[in-house]
Amino acid sequence: MKRTFPLIIAAVAGYVMVVAYFMPALQQVREDAEEWFNILAAIAMILGGASILGMHLRKVSDRRAGWGFSVVTLLGFIVTLYVGLFKIGVPPMPEYPDRAWTGEYIAQGGALWWSFEYIIYPITATMFALLAFYVASAAFRAFRAKNLEAMLLLGTAFLILLGRSYAGTLLTGWYAEDYPNLTLPGLTDMIMGVFNTAGQRAVMIGIALGIAATSLKILLGIDRSYLGSRNA
Amino acid sequence: MNHRQELIPRGVLTIMAMIGWLSVVLAAPVAIAQDAAPDIAEDATADAVEEAPVSRPAPPGRLVAEDKPNDAGNTIVLSWELSPDDDITLDEARLQGYRLYRANVTDPSLEPEFELVAGVRDLTLQRDEFEDSDRFLIRPSQSFMYRLVAVGIDGTESEPVGLDEPISTTRSWFDPNRSWFLGLMLLISFWITLFIYLAQKGVDLKIRKIAGLEAVDEAVGRATEMGRPILFVPGIQDMNNIQTVAGITILSRIGRTAAEYDARIEVPTSRSLVMTTARETLESSFLSAGRPDAYHEDMSYYVTDEQFGYVAYLTGYMSREKPAACFYLGAFFAESLILAETGNSIGAIQVAGTAEPAQLPFFVAACDYTLIGEEFFAASAYLSGEPEQLGTLKGQDVGKIIGGLLIIVGCLLATAASVTQNPQMEWAVNYLKFSVLGTEEPPEELLDQELIEERLEEQTGTAPEEQAVRWESTEGSGPA
Known part of the structure; x- marks a missing residue:
């Protein structure tokens, strides 16, 4: 049953997607199926978060090699989660200036926006820039x-x-x-x-x-x- | 008579009273005039405004609405003639754009309420067509009216233009533009199913060797001998991507080999769902290898959804742990070369497979073995050795034969059409290109015999380079 039930779900969803491609009247069913996937993926994020926390906490508690990196990861995880969930520093919407929580969590000026703008983006840009050196070394070999x-x-x-x-x-x-x-x-x-x-x-x-x-x-x-x- | 009356004589008092009265009498008309002045000025301005003509922009021309064919009945295509003020030859712009309003008029007893559908941001200058698509509000059983206005620079709206009669949509149960695609899909599926059936019946199927897949056991064995881990990277896409699914199916085989050899395997993922699936796959692989005790959940773990954050973790892991074997099997983008070069620098044996053509050269340059395109999808069948799975590979070969025949027919037709300039042959080439291999009807001008002949006449006196340029621009309007 543990294998059969997922198999039936996969087969039914797959057939619906194929049939809906040729039948515009079923287009909505297809779009609904895609939205279900997004909902499932969002719920699975909780599992992902639990995996990060569990793995790095064990690494720190066991004092395994490189446990310092795990401390940084945990701190980054918790701080980002906190500023994002509680909308730290997010300006309220102009329509509701007295309600602090009305602004978007990623609104300009907020702590989460700041961390993306001044930490995440520069770091990812740096990683991407490394590609130039890797291209040179790969080209030399090829x-x-x-x-x-x-x-x-x-x-x-x-x-x-x-x-x-x-x-x-x-x-x-x-x-x-x-x-x-x-x-x-x-x-x-x-x-x-x-x-x-x-x-x-x-x-x-x-x-x-x-x-x-x-x-x-x-x-x-x-x-x-x-x-x-x-x-x- | 008191002392004060004696200090100010009566005559003086009388004179002061007269002066005061006179000042009041003389000042009153001035004050009244001053008070009245603004009102008079305002009245004058108001009169002037009323008299001046209101400069509203010229309205757009005739508005036409059509139900989009072969869809779910959620889309209405609107087109209109541009407003005379929407003229790019004018010295200065007179319009911001257009605004489109829609009202549901299904119930005639209710007063139609027009709501804004698209504003000047969408309906910019020179735009004369718009697809109004809304799966919740536009339904096949309902009727709609539209109004379109031109919007002046100061925000003034023109007189609205509307439809002559309400428009309603119809829901299509089959898209005829995709009938060729359906036919080809059924044909290839038939051959794949037939070969699966033949394989189940015991017909011997010869499959060529794929070096990259033969190397799986070698790579796992090497990691075991060196006492180093195996790194498996399932790409950066989620489980709804077929490449990730193909990667996970190969993981099941690698996981089983690792369990048999007692090698350490790690599967860091960039998606939570992939982590969950990889855990299930590994658990099952270890179970089938008779080593359920060796499995633990931490073999597969989530890192981050962020592309380069994931890359940073993987390259850091490779530099620190120095895995002896690295497998990159899934959907990869810019990170492919960073991963493969890092793996190369630590001396790991590397096997890569992806269906992203742009990344294949990077993997070929930096990895020991690369599964190119179809080999990647064939890996699961190849590694499993199950007859019914191997049958699918033979079915794919029939698909290649069909594809090859279509290419030959297309080349011959296109060459013949180019040499003979025959309109029928050109029509056949376009039909093959747009309808058989695409999912759209060919542009009308390409099917209209008169237009084709007119074009051929026009081309008679033109240079071949100009003809080529013209055809390139025509091709650009076709399906991608």
Whole structure:
């Protein structure tokens, strides 16, 4: 029963979504099903919060390696939860200036807004900026001319890099009027528009068929491993 | 006679009284005139205002409403002719935009109450169409009237234009634009189901080896030998994403192998529902491996929904714990390269799989094995080795054959249409593109034979580059 009931729910919800795609009259049922998922995900956030608290509290109490990071995590978690729930520093709505709780929890000027604006966003931007260095190191490894394929890759990458920068126009601009397709920007456009697009579409067709087959396996109950089936 | 009367003589008193009276008499008309002046001025201004003509903006032209076809009956498409004041050639703008009002007139005994549907923020200048969609208020059994006004720079509304008669919608039970898609889906589903049936009957199905999946046991074994953990990352999307589901199905196999080898596995997640599912999957895997005692809930835990917060945790974990094997199986975006490069720097054996084409090059560059597109979805069937699951892979191959045939037919048709300039062939290409492979009707001008012929005549004297540009702009209006 523990496996059968979720399987029935998954199959029914899946069939409804498929049928509703072709039957506009059932569109509302489809939208309702999506809203149910959002509600479930919101409730599951409580489980997530409990997981964070439990795991890091155990780490601190056991004095495991790196327990100091757990203290910072717990402090951040509790402070953010507190300022968000109690709308600390949130200005009231102009219509109700005497009611402190009428403002939106994320309203500008509030503590939660402040923490996002001045802590979360800069930190995430820093993490994202690291990507530039990782791209450089990955490119260095990928473009080493070890064999013929790697040499072709290196040559193509070199063309694209030149063609996408001003250097491409500068180097080959003098014959652009006569042979526009043979300039570096022209060759770049051709590589991206023909070879790259063809490859991407081939991958996309495979992905679409894979999604169809996976969905069918789930709808028919053949693949139950996502439910933790013993047959996996 | 008292002492005071003697101090101020009667004559003097009389003179003072006369002066006072005279001052009052002379001052009174001035004061009255001064008091009356503002009223007179106001009256004059009011008269002037009444006399000046009110400058209201010119109203928009005819308003037309149509029920959107092939929908649930919740959408009405409105179009109108622009107001003469909505002219981009004017020196200065005269309008802010338009306001659209709607009234439910289903019950004729009630006075219609018009409510604002869209304001100047939505109905900007030069906009002459709007889709009014509301699944709660617009219902198939009800009738509606609309009013549209142009809004001047000072907020003045023009005379409203309305509909000639109320509009009501109809609910469609089937969308004919999706019939080709339904046919193709049923065809592929039929072949997949047929191969599942054949596999169940014992027909031998040959499946090619997938190196990335063969490496799963090797990676888990390596982690066991080195005494280091295995890191499994199920992507950053929730359980409603098929890639996450595919990742979790592979986790069940990796979890069972880890249980058999007595290796430590960790599954940090960025969604609470994924954490719950991963826990269930791991518990079941450990149970099926005969090691239920080795399972504990902390193997899968929630980190954060924040994309780069999750990345920060994972890269920190990798740097500190140095897992021997890293699996990235799910939906990944900008974080793919950060994770894969960090894993590479610690010398972990890495297996990645995703259906995000933009992230595949990063995984290929930094990981030991990458499951590209369909391989990722085939992993569950491949690893399970169950005949009915392997049957689905053969069914996918038939789908590829159908796709290949359509590509060949499309290429031949498009080439023939380009060479011969035949309108019928162009129509066939567009029908294939928009109706067979898309879910929309081709734009009317592409189906109208007269228009096609007119266009061909126009093109006769134009350069090929200009033709190509024109067709590119036409293609842009099609389905994505």
